[in-house]
Amino acid sequence: MERRWLNSYPSEIPGHLDYDSKPLFAYLESAAEEKTDKTAVHFLGKTLTFGELHECSLRFAHALTTLGVKKGDRVAIMLPNCPQAVIAYYGTLFVGGIVVQTNPLYTERELRHQLSDSGAKVIVGLDLLFGRISAVRGDTNIEHIIMTSVKDYLPFPKNLIYPFIQKRQNPTVVVDITYNHEVHSFRDLQKRSQPVKPQVEVNPDEDLALLQYTGGTTGPAKGVMLTHKNLVTNALQCNTWMYKNREGKEKILGALPFFHVYGMTCVMNLGIITKAEMIILPRFDPAQVLKTIHKERPTLFPGAPTMYIALLNHPDLKKYDLSSIQACISGSAALPLEVQQKFQAVISGSLVEGYGLTEASPVTHANLIYGDQVRGSIGLPWPNTEAAIISAETGEWAEPGEIGELAVRGPQVMKGYWNQPEETASVFRGDWLITGDMGYMDEKGYFYIVDRKKDLIIAGGFNIYPREVEEVLYEHEKVKEAVVVGVPDAYRGETVKAFVVLKEGAECSEEELNKFCREHLASFKVPRLYEFRQELPKTMVGKILRRVLLEEEREKAKQSS
Numbered sequence: 001m002e003r004r005w006l007n008s009y010p011s012e013i014p015g016h017l018d019y020d021s022k023p024l025f026a027y028l029e030s031a032a033e034e035k036t037d038k039t040a041v042h043f044l045g046k047t048l049t050f051g052e053l054h055e056c057s058l059r060f061a062h063a064l065t066t067l068g069v070k071k072g073d074r075v076a077i078m079l080p081n082c083p084q085a086v087i088a089y090y091g092t093l094f095v096g097g098i099v100v101q102t103n104p105l106y107t108e109r110e111l112r113h114q115l116s117d118s119g120a121k122v123i124v125g126l127d128l129l130f131g132r133i134s135a136v137r138g139d140t141n142i143e144h145i146i147m148t149s150v151k152d153y154l155p156f157p158k159n160l161i162y163p164f165i166q167k168r169q170n171p172t173v174v175v176d177i178t179y180n181h182e183v184h185s186f187r188d189l190q191k192r193s194q195p196v197k198p199q200v201e202v203n204p205d206e207d208l209a210l211l212q213y214t215g216g217t218t219g220p221a222k223g224v225m226l227t228h229k230n231l232v233t234n235a236l237q238c239n240t241w242m243y244k245n246r247e248g249k250e251k252i253l254g255a256l257p258f259f260h261v262y263g264m265t266c267v268m269n270l271g272i273i274t275k276a277e278m279i280i281l282p283r284f285d286p287a288q289v290l291k292t293i294h295k296e297r298p299t300l301f302p303g304a305p306t307m308y309i310a311l312l313n314h315p316d317l318k319k320y321d322l323s324s325i326q327a328c329i330s331g332s333a334a335l336p337l338e339v340q341q342k343f344q345a346v347i348s349g350s351l352v353e354g355y356g357l358t359e360a361s362p363v364t365h366a367n368l369i370y371g372d373q374v375r376g377s378i379g380l381p382w383p384n385t386e387a388a389i390i391s392a393e394t395g396e397w398a399e400p401g402e403i404g405e406l407a408v409r410g411p412q413v414m415k416g417y418w419n420q421p422e423e424t425a426s427v428f429r430g431d432w433l434i435t436g437d438m439g440y441m442d443e444k445g446y447f448y449i450v451d452r453k454k455d456l457i458i459a460g461g462f463n464i465y466p467r468e469v470e471e472v473l474y475e476h477e478k479v480k481e482a483v484v485v486g487v488p489d490a491y492r493g494e495t496v497k498a499f500v501v502l503k504e505g506a507e508c509s510e511e512e513l514n515k516f517c518r519e520h521l522a523s524f525k526v527p528r529l530y531e532f533r534q535e536l537p538k539t540m541v542g543k544i545l546r547r548v549l550l551e552e553e554r555e556k557a558k559q560s561s
Contacts, residue, residue, distance in 0.1 A: 004400075005380040005387075005445025010371050012243040017236060017383045019411065023202040023228040024209055025093040027273045028054055035248055035275045041083050042279045042296065045155045048083055050275065053090075056083075058195040060091025066193070067144045067184075069122060071096030071200050074211060076115060076123040076142075077259070078102040078133070080282040083153040084186055085258050086268060088124045088146075093228075096200035098208045100223075101259040104129060105540060108136050113220055115140040118211050118418065122146065124186065127175045128166070147177055148186035150282060204228040211418055212261045214358050223418030224358045226261075234361035234412040235269040237382040241366055242300070242327050247274055251324075253298040254280035255289055255307060260541045261362045262331050266302040276300070284542065286310040290320040297324035301347075304332040306481065306542035308343045308351065313480055313503055323348040327369045331356060332543040334449070334467050336474035337375055353378055355449065359433055361412040365447055376471070377446040378439075385410035388432070389441055398440070403450060406439045407432040438465070455546060457486030459494045462524045466496075466546075469527065472520045473498060476513065478506040481536055483544045484527065487553045497529040499549055501536055508532075 006015045031040065032054030040050040048056070069075065075092040077099060079085040092099050100118045102111065104126060111132060115123065116139060124146045125133050133145055151162035179185055209231055211223040239245055252271050256263030258280075271278040279296050281288060284307055293301070308330065311317065326349035330340075335353035343351045350369045355378035356362035364387065367379035381387040389398040390405045398404040409432045416424035427434050438456065439449040451465040458464070466484040473482035481501040486494035502508055510530040517526045537545040 003386065003445070004441075004443070005447075008368075008380055008444050008446065010368065012370075013240060013383065015383055017233075017240060019229070019233050019236060021204050021229070022232065023093065023204045023207075024231050024269065024272075025057075025090055025202075027232070027269075028057060028090050031272060031275045038248060038275065039277045040271070040275075041086060042277060043081075043083050043153060044281075045158060046083070046153050053083075053086065055195040056087045056190060057090040057094060058197055059190050059193040060087050061094035061198050062193040062196050063146075063184075063189040064091060064095045064097065064122065065198055067122060069095055069097055071202075072098065072208075073122075074098045074100050074118045074120040076100040076102045076118065076120040078104055078106075078111075078123060078125040078129055079148070079259070080104055080126065080150075081254055081258055081263075081280040082148075082150055082282055083280075084124070084148045086278075088186075089258070089264075089268070090272075093202075093209055094200075095198045096202055096207070098211055100211045101213075101261075101264065103257075103259055103540060106132075108132055110221070112136040112139050114213055114223075115142060117220075118223055124148065126150070127177060128170060130175065130177050143182065145183045146186050146189065147183065152187050202228060204232065208415070210264075212264075212358050222420055222423060224261075225415040225418055226361055227415060230361045230412050230414065231265065231269055232273070233384070233410075234265050234363055235273045237384065237412065238266055238270050238329075238363060239274050240383055241329075242369060244326070244370060245274060245276075245300075248276070250274065250276040250300055251296065251298040252276050252278050252300045252302070253289070253293065253325075254278050255284045256302055256304070257283075257540050260332075260539075261358050262302065262304075262356065262541065265361055265363065266329065266331075283540075284310075286314045287316070290314060290316065290322075293322050293324065294320040299324055299326045301325050301328045303328060303330055304542035305330055305335045305339055306333070306538060306544065308335075308339050309481060310542075312339065312342050312346070315504070317346065322346050325349055328352070329354045329363075329366055329369070331363070332539075332541045334470065336471060338474050340373075355379070355447070357435055357437075359414045359427070359435075360408060360410070361414070364408045364410065364412070374446045377442075377448050379447065380445055381408070381447070382410070385412070387441070387447060389439060390429075390434070392438075400441050400443050403438060403440045405453060406435045406437045406447070406449070408435060409433060455485075457484075457494050457496055459486065459489070459496060459524060460492040464496060464525050469496060469498065469517070469521065469525055472517055473500065473513070475520070476508075476516050478502050478508040479513075480504075480506075481544070483536060483546055483549065485546055485550050485553065487529065488557045489528075495529065496525065496527045497531065497553065498527040499531050499533055499536060501533055
């Protein structure tokens with residue numbers, strides 16, 4: 001295969017990287033040895049040095065050992081971004097365990113499925129979630145519950161004030177935990193345990209570090225099996241792409257949740273491997289993010305388009321200095337050009353679009369941060385990563401410019417789906433991972449995504465890719481957010497519907513949007529239906545949940561038939 005994208009690489013980025021065969025936790029050991037007193041984690045005023053983070057992680061590993069956790073056992077972590085999330089993650093790896101990242105917003109049904117499917121023996125959770133965890137425990141293999149509170153790692157006097165804030169924000173949630181031989185306090189376990197490294201042999205190439213569950217858009221969520229090598233190589237690829245990073249000098253803003261593979265790789269693991277300071281926030285709040293950037297001066301800000309949109313539309317944006325930001329890679333959804341240009345105008349560096357999927361740890365492509373940015377492209381494959389387009393016509397590799405299905409392979413690609421060999425076989429063609437995304441490659445090796453294969457709208461025989469319509473809507477000066485779906489239509493089969501959120505204070509009619517779209521789109525691509533909303537359903541990462549809107553439309557169609 002001709003790897004034409006390598007000709008578009010700047011001289012600073014090699015096409016091939018040699019990786020040390022080391023488990024992920026070895027990088028925390030190195031950081032603790034070389035940068036013992038350097039800040040590793042900054043959390044709402046509380047800091048942990050690399051030495052302290054390493055010691056806390058070893059204490060947690062020792063605690064797990066006393067609870068009977070052995071190599072290969074699964075440990076679920078159901079926490080927002082906080083020091084405990086990092087400690088529990090690396091402590092689990094030290095004991096040879098497999099982390100199961102769990103979204104704190106999961107319902108009982110989702111939580112029950114994930115815990116049952118993974119066979120997790122231990123879960124580490126936030127005190128506010130104790131009722132939900134207890135309710136599903138009997139249907140799972142969970143033997144031990146370890147509970148913690150955000151206040152446990154807050155500085156004085158925030159740790160005293162926090163319970164009152166918590167009660168005001170969650171007045172209906174009663175935290176009533178009785179600790180016993182099965183329910184444990186994270187803080188007490190830390191105090192009782194020793195910072196001793198478990199004697200466990202880990203094979204980075206073969207041993208799993210993580211079960212990362214997919215969103216379940218096509219059925220029950222599947223556990224993606226990622227090895228130590230998968231996670232290490234993707235973080236190192238990310239660091240190579242950001243070749244101006246200075247080891248031990250950068251500050252990474254952790255607004256992306258660590259229970260999402262993007263935040264885990266491009267904030268937490270990248271931070272540990274490059275000895276950077278992680279400035280972490282428990283959730284994305286635009287006002288808090290602006291204040292944090294202004295005060296703490298992070299240099300790197302991995303995020304999602306909706307995060308950048310929220311900051312750009314915040315009424316107090318101009319009060320804050322965001323010039324410390326040197327590099328942002330946007331993931332989880334398409335980055336509208338309008339958003340990219342406006343955000344770059346308020347920082348001193350670059351915001352570029354990247355691409356990835358859970359099954360690839362997650363990143364496979366990105367635009368050049370310090371070079372030419374190609375409009376509408378997801379960029380170039382990362383070092384050691386190959387990408388190709390499978391022709392929809394022939395099933396063979398497509399020519400440049402021909403639309404087909406994107407396939408990738410590289411050291412960051414998963415081993416497969418947990419206990420699902422048939423599902424695994426369905427997404428691989430040899431060692432190529434078939435992504436389900438439709439796109440094309442240009443003559444220079446830049447890749448473009450036109451849309452998810454399953455999101456394609458076929459109206460009156462025409463193929464319509466939602467992303468193209470959304471890009472036009474985002475160019476309208478009054479539109480803050482937009483998402484396009486195909487809804488049932490008796491005549492055309494499907495028709496295009498746009499869900500739109502307007503900028504604060506803006507007024508806009510369907511007629512105005514329709515006129516604008518007709519000036520920029522072929523007539524068959526123009527939305528026939530518009531719905532204005534105050535907000536759109538999103539994941540914790542800020543990815544708009546197109547499937548939720550589709551389900552709503554299908555339910556409406558069912559009721560009206």
